Amino acid sequence: MGHVEILDAKTKDKLCFLDKVEPNATIGEIKSMFHKSHPQWYPARQSIRLDPKGKSLKDEDVLQHLPVGTTATFYFRDLGAQISWVTVFLTEYAGPLLIYLMFYFRVPFIYAPKYDFTTSKHWVVHLACMCHSFHYVKRLLETLFVHRFSHGTMPLRNIFKNCTYYWGFAAWMAYYINHPLYTPPIYGEQQIRLALIVFLFCQIGNFSIHIALRNLRPPGSKTRKIPYPTKNPFTWIFLLVSCPNYTYELGSWLGFTLMTQCLPVAAFTLVGFIQMTVWAKGKHRSYLKEFRDYPTLRSPILPFIL
Amino acid sequence: MSAPAMGTRKTAHTDSSNKKKKGPGTLAIAYLVIYNVVMTAGWLVIAVGLVRAYLARGSYHGLYYSIEKPLKFFQTGALLEILHCAVGIVPSSVVLTGFQVMSRVFLTWAVTHSVREVQSEDSVLLFVVAWTVTEIIRYSFYTFSLLNHLPYLIKWARYTFFVVLYPMGVAGELLTIYAALPYVQKTGLYSITLPNNYNFSFDYHTFLILVMISYIPLFPQLYFHMIRQRKKVLGHVEEYSKVE
DSSP, rough: EEEEEEEEETOOOOOEEEEEEEEBHHHHHHHHHHHHHHTSSSSGGEEEEEETTTTOOOOOGGGGGGGOOOOOEEEEEEEEEEEEEEEEHHHHHHHHHHHHHHHHTTTTTSSSSGGGTTSSOOHHHHHHHHHHHHHHHHHHHHHHHTTTOOOEEEEEEHHHHHHHHHHHHHHHHHHHHHHHTTTOTTTTTHHHHHHHHHHHHHHHHHHHHHHHHHHHHHHHHOOOOOOOOOSSSGGGGGGSSSSSHHHHHHHHHHHHHHHHHHHHHHHHHHHHHHHHHHHHHHHHHHHHHHOOOOOTTTSHHHHHHH | OHHHHHHHHHHHHHHHHTTOOOOOHHHHHOOOOOOOOHHHHHHHHHHHHHHHHHHHHSSTTHHHHHHHHHHHHHHHHHTTHHHHHHSSOOOOOOOHHHHHHHHHHIIIIIIIITTTTTOOHHHHHHHHHHHHHHHHHHHHHHHHHTTTTTOHHHHHHTTTHHHHHHHHHHHHHHHHHHHHHHHHHTTTOOOOSSTTTTTOOHHHHHHHHHHHHHHHHHHHHHHHHHHHHHHHHHHHHHHHHHHH
């Protein structure tokens, strides 16, 4: 039986003393006990560390396997108000879906009054609306039924930042695509057909990767394994790339840019690509650090290039 | 056995990695001294040019034309400061420096140079004078700091003159942008209208109005940051005088 004392990482004040803690207790259980004495700090916003400036301990870490004596001293940092990943994803994806439709149906106060509730005469505009809506419905459904999140929550301020990004760009793109003065692609039907093929191919690819990643992880677990190609040809890209979900996402938006021939869409594609590259490089690095036998042929996001 | 040993190993590692931290090398310091001396000289040239033109004409009006070229040259040259931060020889934030330099360059080229009609406005003189005095002090401050011989007068000036110069500069900038608005609207300067092949539009007139509005949240933050810096840097002198 051990004891646990929790100190504030900044002020070093004694916040909590837990006596008679089982040696096989996990950090997660200790967080629940701490929450009882400090109800305003629910477990998701607790960062418990061995060192005031060190890395957060994981919920799964077991007390007796940590380098502590009979009385363990932990340092606590408040991560701030937290919000669940699922909530953030649903909010940030529902926005673009609805906002785009508002522009598509030309609700009042966006364009000149004579255009209120009219529809575009260009069939590519209808196609674009279907593709954009399909994309975000797919994302919403994946959030609810496919993805297995390793972290339950993120800081509350992220939802404002993320929603501004997604909703802002959606409004900016939708404004031009559904504008009465919209100009369809220069190469007409050929361009639109190619764009649609690229878009659909990448949507299926992206979905295949999400399914493959989900199947790597049993329900309720947070295990990490190296993803490998499966029987599905869309996953064979794992031979060359660590994060093919981002590769396919880039492809989808390139397709949409080609389909709409709209500069704001190109801008959104570029910004998204930059962000996804940063994430892919990070993921690739952690794969390399965690797995000694990680395949050397793989690049983070673009085969052989990036 | 494990806990204390791991603790000491950790601190030992941190010590050695702290020793590896690098700052600007001697070559970088030499370059920066030259850069800051050149910039001080450049803005002095502008200051002298303004005084001479005023004495020659006998009026404040239209002094911009007498220093137009050196102003453009030395203000644009400040873009190098972004590079200095990016490369690491100056310990400032790339984003903050970039923002500050770009706003000056924007006013110099995208407003004053581009809209000829505002060049004879008195508001231009207002911000040019504010910038000139500020930059002469700022660049000599950096020069002396790099040489480790900073006269208290320069430090005092850097952290005191801004109290008047900053609002003066902001007033000049805002009035100049405001004066440019009707001409930008009339000529459609830097604006793109629909329809076009890239399905994009940009209204420079609206953009300028948004820029003016952005001063409202930004200016107080920057101003009060400098006030806080002033208390921190110059504050201790007041404490010594209190002891007496």
